[in-house]
Amino acid sequence: MTDHAVLVLRLAAPLQSWGGPSRYNRRETRPQPTKSGVLGLLAAAEGRPREASITDLLNLRLGVRVDQPGSLLRDYHTASDYRGIPLPSAKVNAKGAQTKTSPPKYTGVTERFYLQDAVFVAALCGPASLLEHLEHALRHPAFPLALGRRSCPPTGPVSLGLQDSTELPDALAAVPWQASAHRRCQVRGTEVTLEATVEDPAGDQLAVDVPDTYDLKTGTLFGRRSVRHLWVTVPTGRQAAEPADEEAPPASTGHDPFALLGW
Amino acid sequence: MPYLSKIALNPRRRKAVSLLSSPHRLHAAILAGLAVQPVTERVLWRIENNTPHRTEILVLTENRPSWQHLVDEAGWPGADGGEPLLADYTPLLERIALGKEFGFRLTANPVQSVPRPTKQSEQQNTRLKARAEPLNPGERRPRGLRVAHRTAAQQLAWLLARADRHGFTIPEATSDTPAPGLKADGLFAAGPAVSIVSRDILRFNKHRDGPRVTLSTATFEGRLRVTDPEALRAALLQGIGPAKGYGQGLLTLAPVRAKAAVAHA
Numbered sequence: 001m002t003d004h005a006v007l008v009l010r011l012a013a014p015l016q017s018w019g020g021p022s023r024y025n026r027r028e029t030r031p032q033p034t035k036s037g038v039l040g041l042l043a044a045a046e047g048r049p050r051e052a053s054i055t056d057l058l059n060l061r062l063g064v065r066v067d068q069p070g071s072l073l074r075d076y077h078t079a080s081d082y083r084g085i086p087l088p089s090a091k092v093n094a095k096g097a098q099t100k101t102s103p104p105k106y107t108g109v110t111e112r113f114y115l116q117d118a119v120f121v122a123a124l125c126g127p128a129s130l131l132e133h134l135e136h137a138l139r140h141p142a143f144p145l146a147l148g149r150r151s152c153p154p155t156g157p158v159s160l161g162l163q164d165s166t167e168l169p170d171a172l173a174a175v176p177w178q179a180s181a182h183r184r185c186q187v188r189g190t191e192v193t194l195e196a197t198v199e200d201p202a203g204d205q206l207a208v209d210v211p212d213t214y215d216l217k218t219g220t221l222f223g224r225r226s227v228r229h230l231w232v233t234v235p236t237g238r239q240a241a242e243p244a245d246e247e248a249p250p251a252s253t254g255h256d257p258f259a260l261l262g263w
Numbered sequence: 264m265p266y267l268s269k270i271a272l273n274p275r276r277r278k279a280v281s282l283l284s285s286p287h288r289l290h291a292a293i294l295a296g297l298a299v300q301p302v303t304e305r306v307l308w309r310i311e312n313n314t315p316h317r318t319e320i321l322v323l324t325e326n327r328p329s330w331q332h333l334v335d336e337a338g339w340p341g342a343d344g345g346e347p348l349l350a351d352y353t354p355l356l357e358r359i360a361l362g363k364e365f366g367f368r369l370t371a372n373p374v375q376s377v378p379r380p381t382k383q384s385e386q387q388n389t390r391l392k393a394r395a396e397p398l399n400p401g402e403r404r405p406r407g408l409r410v411a412h413r414t415a416a417q418q419l420a421w422l423l424a425r426a427d428r429h430g431f432t433i434p435e436a437t438s439d440t441p442a443p444g445l446k447a448d449g450l451f452a453a454g455p456a457v458s459i460v461s462r463d464i465l466r467f468n469k470h471r472d473g474p475r476v477t478l479s480t481a482t483f484e485g486r487l488r489v490t491d492p493e494a495l496r497a498a499l500l501q502g503i504g505p506a507k508g509y510g511q512g513l514l515t516l517a518p519v520r521a522k523a524a525v526a527h528a
Contacts, residue, residue, distance in 0.1 A: 257515035258267065258350055260354065260355045261267065
């Protein structure tokens with residue numbers, strides 16, 4: 001098992017969007033990074049063309065920890081022709097040119113969903129040689145890296161390095177909490193419990209996010225993988241509160257003007 | 264001999280709801296508890312919402328009052344915990360000494376006087392017109408118009424500006440040390456040890472078809488240090504700021520909180 005390693009990624013950005021198999025004019029986001037999105041990020045870092053084979057990447061097992069869940073952003077999006085002519089339809093005429101929509105449709109309406117201000121830790125378990133190559137590629141990416149969409153570039157370095165451990169839950173528990181300073185201010189305790197999803201053949205849930213290819217000509221068909229949900233507890237780095245701090249909240253509401261009157 | 268009393272009102276009773284909805288009616292009900300009529304002394308009071316499901320009224324009177332009418336009509340007559348508390352206020356007045364620290368709470372109506380408000384009401388317009396005539400020699404310049412402070416920052420600045428003349432200062436707050444990894448920059452700097460715990464705008468009519476009263480109030484809570492015992496005693500008995508008839512301006516002192524005391528020692 002020594003030839004296996006774990007590559008740890010930090011996926012943080014103002015906007016992320018992990019689509020999965022969403023269709024037509026409503027493009028949704030999953031609450032956690034998808035395998036398709038993470039493998040696409042790695043393939044882009046390596047510089048693979050879209051039609052290249054990704055079978056070697058599919059064998060990597062993915063685990064995701066939610067360090068900061070973020071919030072959902074809905075982008076109401078319209079598209080129309082600036083000349084005021086109807087939008088083109090999907091049909092082509094005898095000459096092969098696209099026809100106009102009939103009855104004319106001037107505005108296309110789409111909804112795109114994003115995760116705002118989310119931070120995830122993703123761990124990939126697989127052969128050490130492949131992961132070392134991918135880790136180098138992440139630090140020297142061939143194509144710009146993006147978190148689910150090209151409009152969502154990551155904040156800070158994506159790679160947190162390689163780990164020797166072979167179990168995804170252990171690897172996720174070993175990574176320090178990656179939440180932003182704002183979120184750290186809000187949490188008073190000494191440790192936080194974070195939601196995690198790991199790929200496990202014995203898992204009781206199915207995730208439909210395994211891509212077959214990224215080729216745009218054929219489109220992507222999504223396969224299934226078994227996953228398991230668990231909780232991971234990590235330290236926040238904050239000292240335990242002093243006893244005086246714990247007494248303060250009840251006292252703060254108790255302004256008793258009679259206390260000084262010899263009552 | 265001043266007395267501090269605390270009367271518990273039952274908000275599920277119609278009379279209590281009627282009293283609590285109008286500071287005008289509540290003031291009349293409080294003055295009715297004094298036997299020396301007509302009331303000429305300064306009566307200060309305040310509504311306290313510390314406990315859920317009951318509202319307490321804190322009243323400071325010069326003579327010994329009786330609150331039986333309030334308890335019978337709007338409280339819990341005969342119930343445990345329904346009896347009003349009544350305490351002599353002189354022990355507190357005697358404890359006030361230079362340099363001592365107390366916790367305080369004050370609900371006040373912070374106002375300022377401006378020569379010409381940016382947006383005048385009808386009454387303000389008529390007053391401004393009336394004073395448009397040039398002043399005769401020897402005549403005093405008329406007062407400005409009273410306008411409420413509306414932001415929390417202004418209300419806090421109002422209190423800090425008045426602290427000195429009422430015989431106290433508000434010391435610097437002692438803040439917790441920041442967590443490891445967090446820098447102690449301006450975000451964590453300690454300010455004065457006072458905070459606004461609630462803000463409200465009271466709107467009520469003095470009587471049917473009567474003038475509408477609007478008061479912008481703020482409740483301050485914090486720590487104070489005595490700099491002039493005589494002035495602080497006067498502030499405790501006479502109140503701070505305007506709208507004293509409508510439950511504003513009663514300053515109460517309490518022991519400094521345990522945490523603040525530890526930090527101070």
